Amino acid sequence: MARRAAIIGGGVIGGGWAARFALMGWEVRVFDPDPEAKRKISEVVAGAARALPMLYETSMPPLGSISFHATVAEAVEGADYIQESVPERLDLKHKVYAEIQKTASDSAVLASSTSGFKPSELQEGAARPGQIIVAHPFNPVYLLPLVELVPGPQGAPEIVTTARSILTEIGMFPLHVRAEIDAHIADRFLEAVWREALWLVKDGIATTEEIDNAIRYGFGLRWAQMGLFETYRVAGGEAGMRHFMAQFGPALEWPWTKLMDVPEFTDELVDLIAGQSDAQSGHLSIRALERLRDDNLVAILRALKGQEAGAGKLIADHDAQMRAPLEGSVPLVTVRRVVPVDWTDVNGHMNEGRYGQVFSDASEELMIHVGADRAYIDAGHSYFTAEANVKYLSETHAGETIFVETKVLLGEGKKLRLWHEMKRAQDGELLATCDQFLLHVSLDTRRSCPPLNHVRDRVEHLARMHAEA
Structure with missing residues (x-):
């Protein structure tokens, strides 16, 4: 059962929070009295659903549901995490917290997106002041990972610990601000x-x-x-x-x-x-500017990710945490991901070199599956591609979800032959194929040699399974 986040206030920041949580698989409940809230948040979520998955080399969790509620009490009922993003009026925030704490669980995080108020000001007169902390994000919340976590002198340690854990889980970087101060740090x-x-x-x-x-x-x-x-x-x-x-x-x-x-x-x-x-x-319209901003941020963050620098290292680590081992299907689904914007060329579709990268990623996932993983490579063994024949069958565009099905056509001694089919997730259309022949090599001699027994046995087992399918 998906965990539940409540978003109180669905403006630009609240909508970004809703998108971040939903895209990370959380059930999201929203309260906002604005009659246009559903439309506005839906547009933010659509932009986020296009951009955020481009940062990752693996598939995202199943999209969490987003529902809209008529009262604060309905929205926060059963929530593990509550994010308040109402206008910057202290009297309004105090009124909202009183409503929230009538219904919310004592163990739920009650965090404010405020940039202007200190936690001690937010906690004044509250039934459970230690439950209220500041979690100040940056726009767009669904792409920028920084969130300033400010508990203030009354913030309950267990609430801070839970908040840090949840924010890290959804791919953010909680910066613990130890002493409260006007406007926090950033x-x-x-x-x-x-x-x-x-x-x-x-x-x-x-x-x-x-x-x-x-x-x-x-x-x-x-x-x-x-x-x-x-x-x-x-x-x-x-x-x-x-x-x-x-x-x-x-x-x-x-x-x-x-x-x-x-x-x-x-x-x-x-x-x-x-x-x-x-x-x-x-x-340019605001939506066009948002899309341009998101595409630029994706490209910059992916460049940093490739160098494991700054926010890019955070995304790389989060990507690795979300990656699940291959299931034993025939054929194996070795890649499932969204095409990022920096993979496209002047024609607007994915360029030739990126097809090669997708198929290379597919073979690397299969290598891990059979035990030829990083430890195996560090010990001096690997598979090298000797020949690859790629056929381009249909255009592939940024933002599309693709997957690769891989079959082992030959697994015998030092020889390994793979057949990859890249398909569009939306309609299953075949986009490209790759016939890839690999040889097992010693990294010490740089010459072909038989794989170690445990890898050889798994490769041969896969070859038999795929031949019978």
Whole structure:
């Protein structure tokens, strides 16, 4: 039975939470008085269902159900995890918590998405203050893994432990903020950058587009993989952070920024910034911008995943945790995944090299299945492809779910021949085939040799099973 998450408030953030939980196999119950909530959240979930699976090399859990409820009590009944994302009004949040705690289990996590309130403020007057913590995410919640976990001085340790476990399970990175502070950690940086950006626009130094270009073509790329301090450590050269601090520390006293000053928030400033923003990207709808953002994030995160750096390592580890061993079907289903956006070419379909990667992944899964796994390779043994014949039968596009069926045509001594068929999950259409011949080799001599007995026995057993099917 799927575990249950309750989402109270279904705006941009609440919808992102609903999508993240549902795509990770949780039953999701939503309360939001907005009559358009179901439509809005359905659109967010559709975008998430297209993007999030592209990060993984394995199939996602079965999609959890999402239901909409007329009362808070209905939504939170039986929930293991409750995420509040209502507007940033403390009186409203207090009212919502009182309703939640009348029905919710004492052991359920009650987390707030707030960026503006500290846990101690949220916990005031609550029936069970220790149950209420902050779990502040970043948009889009279904792709960006960071969530600031702030228990405050009254946060119950068992609630914090449960929250950390659940958030990790759904692929997020819970950053435990040990001491409560206004705006937590990340938004304090964002506020400083935002404030300086407002001054640059107001003073006519830069436009909104020029500021965005400074971020996305420069330090934003460094921060995505290394953060702030590690970036500056590298900037210090061989002498490291101490040299960087000595070199650039005096600049902190220069009048470079206006961080302690706030520009007057006038209608003229709003019109100036809104006008520049409309000129910059007003030709695109919000949904088009969301799709562009998601595709870019998928490509960046997958690049980081390939290097096991930053958030990419988190996704790689989560991918490995979700991967299940092959079942004993004939033929074997060796690959089941979504085609990521970075696998497509200028024609909009998957390029030739990626077909080869899919079939290579299929053979690697079969290798693991027969015992020729990482430990086997580390011990000096492996299979090498000697010949592969790929036939491309139909187009394959980003966002499509595909699977590969693999049969062992020959498993005899050092010889192994596999037949792969790649199909579209939606309709079962055959997209490509691969006839692959492999030889077992010694990694010490780089020459062919018989496999070890346990691998040979499993390969020969599969060959007999597949020949009889």
